[in-house]
Amino acid sequence: MKDLPEMHIPTYDDVLAAHERIAPHIHRTPVLTSSFLNELTGAQLFFKCENFQKAGAFKVRGASNAVFGLSDADAARGVATHSSGNHALSLSYAAGRRGIPCHVVMPRTAPEAKKAAVRGYGGIITECEPSTSSREAVFAEVQARTGAEFVHPYNDPRVIAGQGTCSREFMEQTGGVDIMVAPIGGGGMISGTCLTLSHIAPEVQIIAAEPEQADDAFRSFKAGHIIADDAPETVADGLKVPLKELTWHFVKTHVTDILTASEEEIIDAMKLTWARMKIVMEPSCAVPLATILKNRERFAGKRVGVIITGGNVDLDKLPWFKG
Amino acid sequence: MKDLPEMHIPTYDDVLAAHERIAPHIHRTPVLTSSFLNELTGAQLFFKCENFQKAGAFKVRGASNAVFGLSDADAARGVATHSSGNHALSLSYAAGRRGIPCHVVMPRTAPEAKKAAVRGYGGIITECEPSTSSREAVFAEVQARTGAEFVHPYNDPRVIAGQGTCSREFMEQTGGVDIMVAPIGGGGMISGTCLTLSHIAPEVQIIAAEPEQADDAFRSFKAGHIIADDAPETVADGLKVPLKELTWHFVKTHVTDILTASEEEIIDAMKLTWARMKIVMEPSCAVPLATILKNRERFAGKRVGVIITGGNVDLDKLPWFKG
Numbered sequence: 001m002k003d004l005p006e007m008h009i010p011t012y013d014d015v016l017a018a019h020e021r022i023a024p025h026i027h028r029t030p031v032l033t034s035s036f037l038n039e040l041t042g043a044q045l046f047f048k049c050e051n052f053q054k055a056g057a058f059k060v061r062g063a064s065n066a067v068f069g070l071s072d073a074d075a076a077r078g079v080a081t082h083s084s085g086n087h088a089l090s091l092s093y094a095a096g097r098r099g100i101p102c103h104v105v106m107p108r109t110a111p112e113a114k115k116a117a118v119r120g121y122g123g124i125i126t127e128c129e130p131s132t133s134s135r136e137a138v139f140a141e142v143q144a145r146t147g148a149e150f151v152h153p154y155n156d157p158r159v160i161a162g163q164g165t166c167s168r169e170f171m172e173q174t175g176g177v178d179i180m181v182a183p184i185g186g187g188g189m190i191s192g193t194c195l196t197l198s199h200i201a202p203e204v205q206i207i208a209a210e211p212e213q214a215d216d217a218f219r220s221f222k223a224g225h226i227i228a229d230d231a232p233e234t235v236a237d238g239l240k241v242p243l244k245e246l247t248w249h250f251v252k253t254h255v256t257d258i259l260t261a262s263e264e265e266i267i268d269a270m271k272l273t274w275a276r277m278k279i280v281m282e283p284s285c286a287v288p289l290a291t292i293l294k295n296r297e298r299f300a301g302k303r304v305g306v307i308i309t310g311g312n313v314d315l316d317k318l319p320w321f322k323g
Numbered sequence: 324m325k326d327l328p329e330m331h332i333p334t335y336d337d338v339l340a341a342h343e344r345i346a347p348h349i350h351r352t353p354v355l356t357s358s359f360l361n362e363l364t365g366a367q368l369f370f371k372c373e374n375f376q377k378a379g380a381f382k383v384r385g386a387s388n389a390v391f392g393l394s395d396a397d398a399a400r401g402v403a404t405h406s407s408g409n410h411a412l413s414l415s416y417a418a419g420r421r422g423i424p425c426h427v428v429m430p431r432t433a434p435e436a437k438k439a440a441v442r443g444y445g446g447i448i449t450e451c452e453p454s455t456s457s458r459e460a461v462f463a464e465v466q467a468r469t470g471a472e473f474v475h476p477y478n479d480p481r482v483i484a485g486q487g488t489c490s491r492e493f494m495e496q497t498g499g500v501d502i503m504v505a506p507i508g509g510g511g512m513i514s515g516t517c518l519t520l521s522h523i524a525p526e527v528q529i530i531a532a533e534p535e536q537a538d539d540a541f542r543s544f545k546a547g548h549i550i551a552d553d554a555p556e557t558v559a560d561g562l563k564v565p566l567k568e569l570t571w572h573f574v575k576t577h578v579t580d581i582l583t584a585s586e587e588e589i590i591d592a593m594k595l596t597w598a599r600m601k602i603v604m605e606p607s608c609a610v611p612l613a614t615i616l617k618n619r620e621r622f623a624g625k626r627v628g629v630i631i632t633g634g635n636v637d638l639d640k641l642p643w644f645k646g
Contacts, residue, residue, distance in 0.1 A: 274638055278374045280597050280598075
């Protein structure tokens with residue numbers, strides 16, 4: 001872990017620059033409301049629907065900021081990452097928009113559907129064995145061969161500044177809220193949220209929502225230092241990764257609280273949202289609503305923002321279908 | 324079947340009056356686009372998302388127009404219908420908004436989930452046996468006992484004028500299209516579309532989309548008279564009902580063509596829309612896209628409106644899950 005002084009901590013000016021840079025490449029996603037869910041929770045909920053975002057997730061904000069912030073010389077060598085999730089799709093999408101290569105290192109055992117999705121956005125996949133050592137070795141080889149710029153899924157100031165554009169739009173669209181709730185995995189979205197709201201609306205409480213079965217951020221928050229779990233299992237598969245030094249900086253400085261929900265509560269909230277709001281969203285996006293439903297008294301009577309982070313779901317494997 | 328002279332054929336003035344009457348009770352639903360589906364079809368598609376409508380379907384437009392158009396004396400006796408689908412939900416919702424009873428006659432064999440949904444919107448269910456004779460007898464008894472006003476799901480000028488408000492909004496939101504495609508079952512939505520577009524944009528082609536396995540409207544259109552099938556089977560369960568004299572009037576007068584799609588094509592288009600547009604919609608809503616995909620040359624290069632009619636899906640029974 002690097003020492004703090006080495007870190008470049010992005011500022012709100014970086015968010016503003018990011019927003020101008022990425023605006024032509026992303027959607028200004030809608031904010032939806034639901035009278036049914038308002039009645040159920042007693043709160044006034046505002047859902048920022050990044051499931052409707054380009055490449056299907058908020059991660060295209062940070063990825064686009066990284067890609068379009070490169071000099072022409074750096075950009076020509078392309079970008080690279082290791083991810084089999086939304087960051088890989090988003091970086092591939094952004095690189096495609098700039099017309100540069102995007103190298104993605106993925107385990108050969110990753111589902112074919114995920115590989116096809118990355119290729120569908122123009123990503124170039126190099127397969128590794130399903131181990132950390134193989135991934136690191138293969139990634140180093142790809143980077144050495146191509147000179148591509150590494151873009152980390154979340155522990156990168158360019159990425160965090162990009163994610164910060166989401167809350168900026170949200171505040172313009174809603175005129176403000178009392179509490180903002182977003183899921184926490186590696187902490188990229190929550191860090192961007194902290195970065196923006198601490199500058200433009202410091203009175204807003206920021207609550208991170210996490211699966212009980214991958215509650216490393218919750219335990220880090222209580223302990224005062226990063227705790228990383230080895231391969232936690234949760235249906236909210238976007239939230240399995242640990243905090244890193246940059247995201248930990250924002251979490252410990254600006255997050256009001258971290259609330260957790262069980263697997264069953266997450267699946268129930270996911271299905272309820274699909275059924276009543278008629279939107280397709282990932283299990284990870286249901287963690288905020290699950291925590292709001294189980295901590296009703298804390299949210300009732302408040303204006304509450306909820307970030308729906310993505311919509312890239314395997315429709316053949318929905319978690320409420322057993323077996 | 325009544326003779327034509329007896330029918331009250333609604334006019335565009337009725338649509339305007341309906342729109343003013345129902346505006347406080349419905350959503351002005353968004354129009355969404357998808358770069359992926361535009362590329363796939365070669366057309367520029369505009370999806371009017373009535374799956375986000377109150378009570379989850381466009382039918383709340385017609386139902387609200389009927390309910391809020393009643394005199395206070397008539398309204399006090401309530402409204403009644405026989406339906407186990409979106410019309411029952413919509414009429415219950417509208418009656419609830421006016422604070423009057425809504426009586427719904429449903430077969431006792433209807434799924435508990437559908438009964439619960441109607442009750443959730445305040446509808447009062449009277450059960451009948453699952454036969455036409457029982458339904459008619461029970462409905463007559465309910466009407467005699469309550470004096471409630473019968474609101475037919477589609478063969479009613481108030482309902483058709485209400486559905487006509489959807490295309491009016493759509494044209495304002497998009498600035499116009501070359502072709503408008505909507506699914507056809509009983510013909511309420513397509514009749515409302517014909518009523519509005521023939522008045523404000525008569526140059527727009529109106530295409531009705533129908534399941535091959537319930538193609539009674541297609542065959543009626545070719546034959547020049549109503550053909551009604553007995554209990555057709557299709558995954559697009561909102562489209563099983565036959566045309567009636569009032570909807571047939573609009574279909575034969577204003578519809579440009581009727582296109583059909585197979586069950587597999589409908590399910591594929593449904594899953595594709597969920598996967599790429601991240602919206603939950605009923606199988607019936609996928610019939611337009613299915614027909615556009617299989618008649619690509621007819622739509623390519625055109626601005627095409629598609630009405631997504633509703634989002635009330637049983638999430639435990641998705642048609643791409645076998646068994």
